[in-house]
Amino acid sequence: MSVRLSTGGRLIDRATEISFSFNGARLKGYAGDTLASALLGSDQMLVGRSFKYHRPRGIVASGAEEPNALVNMGEGARFEPNQRATTTELFAGLSATSQNHWPSLEFDVGALNAKLSRFLPAGFYYKMFIHPRSFWKHVYEPFIRQSAGLGRAPDSEDADSYEHFHLHTDVVVVGGGIAGLLAARAAAVTGAKVLLMEQTAHWGGRAPVDGGLVDGQPVGDYIDALVRELSEMPNVTLRLRCMASGVYDHGYLLGYERVRDHQPGAPGPRHRLWRVRAKQIVTATGAIERPLSFAGNDVPGVMLASAVRDYLVNYAVSAGKRVIVATNNDDGYRTAIALKQAGQEVLRILDARETGGGALMAEARRLGIRIDCGRAIGKVSGGKRVKKVQICAYAGAGGALEEVACDAVAMSGGWSPVVHLWSHCGGKLTWDAEQAYFRPDATRAPTGADGQPYVVPAGSANGVMMLDAICGDAVEAGRAAAKAAGYKLKKAAAIEAEPAPETPIEPVWMMPRDARVQLRMKAWLDYQNDVKVSDVQLAAREGYESVEHTKRYTTLGMATDQGKLSNINGLATLADALGAEIPAVGTTTFRPPYTPISMGAIGGEARGAVFQPLRRTAMHGWHEKNGADWEPVGHWRRPYAFARSGESVHDAVMREVKNTRENVGLLDASTLGKILVKGPDAGKFLDLLYTNMMSSLKPGKCRYGLMCNENGFLVDDGVVARIDDETFLCHTTTGGADRIHAHMEEWLQTEWWDMQVYAANLTEQYAQVAVVGPKARMLLEKLGGMDVSAETFPFMTWQDGTLGGFDVRAYRISFSGELSYEIAVPTAQGLAFWEALVAAGKEFGIMPYGTEALHIMRAEKGFIMIGDETDGTIIPQDLGLNWAISKKKEDFLGKRAQERAHMTDPNRWKLVGLETLDGAVLPDGAYAVAEGVNPNGQRNTQGRVTSTYYSPTLCKGIAMGLVLKGPERMGEVIEFPGTDGTVFKARIVDPVFYDKDGEKQNV
């Protein structure tokens, strides 16, 4: 059993007891504890179930590499799943629950999977769920969805706030261990601006736990002095609880600071995302101990030797009272020695090396610990906690020599440098055969904008494991970074650390060396995703030679810990199974983030109303007060309809159409794009941009124009007004304004840069109101000012003038087929002008109308809408718009493309009107079927619906659609199957349903 000792614990404050709950049980810990140390201190060895087999799992590690101890944290608006107990600082009232079990942690039905594990090997899902095909949807998928997922999704809006922080600096040092601190100081003394970040709540990393002397002082004291010195340097910024999540191009680095996780509800942001541009990055990220792959290495109570030591020294928690240590290197002895010195019983040190270790072994022996060399763990038994260990010869198949009862196992398989940040942006690795790990290859560093390296590894992250060497390496790294950042180096005094030579490691990838299959099937590589030695070997037998393929086939290293413990053991197992060298197999790709970061931190301040700014017209507030049912259009909100109290939105739309056709309607058209194109070459430029001729337009006149891209496809449409010889005002669609302005700029700047033309987007400078309907002229005449008669102000012209005292620019253009004036006023006067129209229009029955009424009226007239009739694959010719394509012009964007064989194919679907035989409304997007089936056994198609509405003017459904040879098939009836089994029969008709001769708009 794990237990809190009565003395010791360098990080805990025994004077401050903290109460917390785990699965509803009230437990106690101390200030300074992590959730993991507090759980272990309360003998809570079982903390969760594994993902696939639901095996009981306990805490394995003491840091970010922990694969098992993931818990649901908090409640309600502060609930968050998958929080690592090892990196969660204890606070009063903390409430955590375990994951992956039903109905309870102690008794779990899903554990049945473990009994079936023989039948659930790697690739099981791929092999099993492929046949029969029909089973996927109704049997397999619901089953998999039921059992998939880690933790539970939160169901309330996050109560906390988050922020982004931008910083430019000379040097970022990642990792606040002895190496990071020394590197930071070495860089800072040159004058460089340094940011030092440490992911935990404490400076010093492993060194204070492992001990040693630096410059004659105990390393812990040395570190305290170093931190004091750094905190007094004005050019140094120190941040605890701040993890470097990723290194990106050109010195970009993301830091993830957990500002308030340890004091929920305190003022300020919970997390802060540091967005840093650094000239140089020093990665002093340390190393992670590897587990040993023996049967039962996942039983709660089997832990990394370094973690056992951490819990003991930092929190005075012993993983067990009777411990067995298994190792293949000298470092494992440190744990045995620490346990023994703390008064715990160390039953055995099993050293896989035939000749054992060096000085540390001698010290362990001196303390009276029994050491068995050439021995290994054959199997650990116990279920929910370690009960006994079978000991066997390392060089063998696992025949038990002895069985020993114990309550914890500390395992050490050697150390792997944390190379993630080095690798994120292209830093390469080299295999160090002597030390059995991958370390950064200094000759192949990530390079920045100047082609020079910008990441410098330091200390154990650089594969330098001994304290004395780490000190020297770290100082060198800090100096190198400062120099590369442009600072002058001065002579630095050497740091003297006490050397502690160690006997070389013997790589152990499986324990025992020739373990028989029953043992391999219980020897875990990836705890979180339940991948065993046997699974990787199976993948190799089935032909998965690439480590990237094996990863995906077995899911090795794909869990939320991203294989921090499992990767090297896994690829060594694969290399062994393939008979290849480890460096030939290589590693999988390291990708950010180093450990998961919160979505809140990524979003930062950008949530709710701040997520995306809303564009409001001058009349937005009026619409809101008058029942607008909003529709998002680009970043704008436009009224879909103005529903009156007690009225449905549909009824409102019908009323708005009828009233506009019979009396007068008002539309807020401010959102439509207004781009001013000015210069001696403006006409020439617009001739290239539009399919029709714009240079021939006379000042004072308006012309409808189409814009295509170089592919020939229609991208926008709108009315162009010529203001004077050198000036045009181009109207665009609401969503197209910014895009079309950018399109103009692109062609002006990058292709026709010799043209003398400016383009300016004036969209927000003007409020624009469409006054539409047979009584529109009477209304404007009542307001008084400019002459709006048919004679002096004919259709498709514009004029400047005044109306009701407002300075206006009015365009006689119509998108509804009615008599219509679109009137622009400066935005500041938009609301006043709108209100003046509403007041003056009362006697004419004026009503505002929304976008749906606009759509219906344009469809009744057969006018196309960009985005309905077009979808990025439609050319103007498809829509019967040949009249708007100039035949005189030598060139315009899209002209050459529209000559391509596929564009001139007579079988392209073309625009027609569609009218159901019974007056019903066709479903939007419905396809017209043709005779026969395609090679997939689906009905052949011959057309589709692009716009469809109920027309209150004609009292029936009307639609537009694209149909094979449609214009040649007028009167023919085609069938549109609905999604509910009904079949709609529709007649092909002219797309202009209303006032074909335009008598109403021309009056």
Next chain:
Amino acid sequence: MLTLECPYCGVMADETELTAGGEAHLKRFGPGSSDEDFEAYLFERENPKGVHFERWRHSHGCGKWFHAARNTMTLEVYGTYPAQTSEPPVEIRNKISGIAPGWSWRLFK
């Protein structure tokens, strides 16, 4: 997350300020061109592992289009220059030759 210097306003612009515009120095083929030329102009793009010329727009800055000569492998930026040109400036080509002798990209060496 590249940083590129806008040659117009002189700002060292973060990639979030910029919009990528694909390959630089395309020659436009319009009406009268052959199907092959037109197809190549519309669709065929270089995808080099090494020296590359790209179009960028300082869209959240001065709004200007410019070109960048850079290395897609090492991420080294050889230089940026205004878009009103049909070929990379000599000084940038010489600089590339100094760093990556024997380079070639489309018609340029």
